[in-house]
Amino acid sequence: MSDVKKFLYVNRKAPHGTIYAWESLEVVLIGAAFEQDVALAFVDDGVFQLVKGWDTGELGVKNFQPSFTALGDYDVQKVYVEREALEERGLTEGDLIEMTYEDEDDDWAEKSSIRIVSREEMAAIMADSDVILSF
């Protein structure tokens, strides 16, 4: 369909301290109803959004991390995480939550949505997108 655009949600900020990450997720959840080609990107401090084991109790803020793991149910199948951003923060893929989707072209096999990409590859993904919503 020609009216399907490639939406890329770019997450650049730490999950807490400001509301950008949380309200970004709200856009992704609403946007899922529009049947566009959706991908998420995590760069800079945005990679902390996917680090597992959040405990927001003492912040007095709702823990919205479970919504990330539910994104597969919203047909979000592409989650790009920048390798350099992880390395610069002493993180590896093993520190991240699991995000999965069911592949309809492969007998609904459960597959990981997370793809670790280089900074150069991330630039190409951005260039290839039609609409970038950057948070």
Next chain:
Amino acid sequence: MKLGIVVYEGPYQHEASDTAYNFAVAALQKGHEIFRVFFYHDGVNNGTRLTTPPQDDRHIQQRWSELAEKHGLDLVVCVAAAQRRGIVDEDEKNRHGKDADNIAPGFRISGLGQLIEAGIQCDRLVTFGD
């Protein structure tokens, strides 16, 4: 070109709303179409008519309202972000039993779908904010 504008930051604290306004004026002067201006995050605070800046300063809310009237701009404030921050129109006032509304002329409160629709419909979606 058909443009969508997104404003993430509140007035005065941050220059984003000023820059977005200047961009909108320049784009209209060049003959571009502005499909919608969408206010999100603290950007919803641009849409309260209770704003009262010092008289020798620019009136950011009024400037948007006047631009909307002059060019028929669609200024949309995100409902979820607005509820958190106390930006209220008459419908929201009645729904939540508040004692007043404060939405400025030319602004309307609607859902995030309006942002996605702008992304789909516009040639370019231009974001102003951190």
